[in-house]
Amino acid sequence: MYEQIAANRRNTVLLILGSMVFAGGIGFLISYLLFGNGYVGLIVFLLLSGARAFYSYRYGDRIVLRQSRARPVSHEEEPRLHNIVEGLVVGAGTPKPAVYVVPESAPNAFATGRDPAHASIAVTQGLLDQMDRVELEGVIAHELSHVRDHDILVGTIVATLVGTVVLLAEFMLRWMFWGGGFGGRGRDREGGGEGFAILAILGVVLAIIAIVAAPIIQLAMSRRREYLADAQGAMLTRYPPGLASALRKIAADTTPMRVANNATGHLWLNQPSRVHGEENHWWENLFSTHPPIQDRIRILEQM
Amino acid sequence: MLALWVVLGIVALALLYGVLVYNRLVRLRIRVENAWSQIDVQLRRRYDLIPNLVESVKGYAEHERELFEDVAKARSQAQSAAGVQAQAEAENQVTRTLNRLLAVAENYPDLKASQNFLALQEELTGTESRIAYARQFYNDQVAKLNTLVQSFPSRIVAGMGRFEPREFFEIEEPARGPVSVQF
Numbered sequence A: 001m002y003e004q005i006a007a008n009r010r011n012t013v014l015l016i017l018g019s020m021v022f023a024g025g026i027g028f029l030i031s032y033l034l035f036g037n038g039y040v041g042l043i044v045f046l047l048l049s050g051a052r053a054f055y056s057y058r059y060g061d062r063i064v065l066r067q068s069r070a071r072p073v074s075h076e077e078e079p080r081l082h083n084i085v086e087g088l089v090v091g092a093g094t095p096k097p098a099v100y101v102v103p104e105s106a107p108n109a110f111a112t113g114r115d116p117a118h119a120s121i122a123v124t125q126g127l128l129d130q131m132d133r134v135e136l137e138g139v140i141a142h143e144l145s146h147v148r149d150h151d152i153l154v155g156t157i158v159a160t161l162v163g164t165v166v167l168l169a170e171f172m173l174r175w176m177f178w179g180g181g182f183g184g185r186g187r188d189r190e191g192g193g194e195g196f197a198i199l200a201i202l203g204v205v206l207a208i209i210a211i212v213a214a215p216i217i218q219l220a221m222s223r224r225r226e227y228l229a230d231a232q233g234a235m236l237t238r239y240p241p242g243l244a245s246a247l248r249k250i251a252a253d254t255t256p257m258r259v260a261n262n263a264t265g266h267l268w269l270n271q272p273s274r275v276h277g278e279e280n281h282w283w284e285n286l287f288s289t290h291p292p293i294q295d296r297i298r299i300l301e302q303m
Numbered sequence B: 001m002l003a004l005w006v007v008l009g010i011v012a013l014a015l016l017y018g019v020l021v022y023n024r025l026v027r028l029r030i031r032v033e034n035a036w037s038q039i040d041v042q043l044r045r046r047y048d049l050i051p052n053l054v055e056s057v058k059g060y061a062e063h064e065r066e067l068f069e070d071v072a073k074a075r076s077q078a079q080s081a082a083g084v085q086a087q088a089e090a091e092n093q094v095t096r097t098l099n100r101l102l103a104v105a106e107n108y109p110d111l112k113a114s115q116n117f118l119a120l121q122e123e124l125t126g127t128e129s130r131i132a133y134a135r136q137f138y139n140d141q142v143a144k145l146n147t148l149v150q151s152f153p154s155r156i157v158a159g160m161g162r163f164e165p166r167e168f169f170e171i172e173e174p175a176r177g178p179v180s181v182q183f
Helices: A002-035 A038-067 A079-092 A125-130 A133-148 A151-179 A182-188 A193-237 A240-252 A282-286 A293-301 B002-058 B065-079 B084-105 B109-113 B115-150 B154-160
Strands: A098-102 A109-113 A119-124
Touching: A002 A038, A002 A151, A002 A193, A038 A109, A038 A119, A038 A151, A079 A098, A079 A133, A079 A193, A079 B115, A098 A125, A109 A133, A109 A151, A119 A125, A119 A133, A125 A133, A133 A151, A133 A193, A133 A240, A151 A193, A193 A240, A193 A282, A193 A293, A240 A293, B002 B065, B002 B084, B002 B115, B002 B154, B065 B084, B084 B115, B109 B115, B115 B154
Parallel strands: A098 A119
Antiparallel strands: A109 A119
């Protein structure tokens, strides 16, 4: 358990650093090609991503809760749920998050909030109906671990980095194909025109790679964080079979979810759009926010 | 001359290490004390819950007087216990008598079905769970503190600051699966 947590943490940090370097490099290169000055791009890129990240970070939880039609529930309305959450936060030593129920019959759950002091946990009605106490504890422990790890913050940073890179890359491609933007600079240059053309082609290739690769990196990180939350949740409850059993029930349930869409998919316990019970091809796994559910169950059972 | 600088550098590093470790020990000790009082908070919630539970069972099973007395006795002993070991023993006793009380409730279908009793039972389960987690958190913090106090070289700093390793709090955990009670 401890080894997995350490390994997952390390991989996440590497992924974040890698994506920041990659993204910053793209921004620099793009603006160098366009304006002859790389630092403008870097600064614009940093400002843009900073502003977007701040907005998502600060207001993201309210938006997500509203979108999923989550309803706040009191201790009197759902004593079992509240007791479970209260127990787990005592074990974790973090403040108790706000508790919501989503009116969905598919069993699922999510956590949102910028840090443990401003967090919310939501479970679907289906989850409450189908899971017993131990399974519920496993699920909520997983969600609490997302909060404790500041996964929302990490996820937001990566999502906005990716978004800004894709934005800049698309902008550059459009400029090139429609504006012939390099013409002006090319005329001013006395020599080295060939070298410049190669650089331009490199820029285009990088832009295309950025548009494809950035989301892949983001999704790879999302999967890593899911494994990490599984492991940490298991360590909190000291009972991995709880979550394993819950995941098995979720895998067997084929009720589709109405409120979730691709934008919020990464927040849920299990990817809402996945077809359950089928072995996924590697390319499907590459573009998923969550690891295959059978793998998650297997890892939990081996702890 | 160079040798002097090297020695001074080493001394400075050692002092820096000492300060960092000392502060970490202080933080951990405060966390341990905080965790202990958290256990206390949860145990008190259980004490407060017990009279209501006893009353609701009494309404249906008046003749189990000896059992009610046992519960009351265990509860007051736990409230007055001092020290980690004694407290753990007393709390075990409370858990055992409560399990007996719940087992008795099994024999009275009317009691089992009453909303009041069901709500109290849920609260009791929740409280037991919170106590277990508070104990887990306390033990986790104690483990971290003890590791630092006993490892080398931080034990040197711990010795100088008079940090002592703490005891773990061992109580019987309510079962996570179906409970089978023996008398």
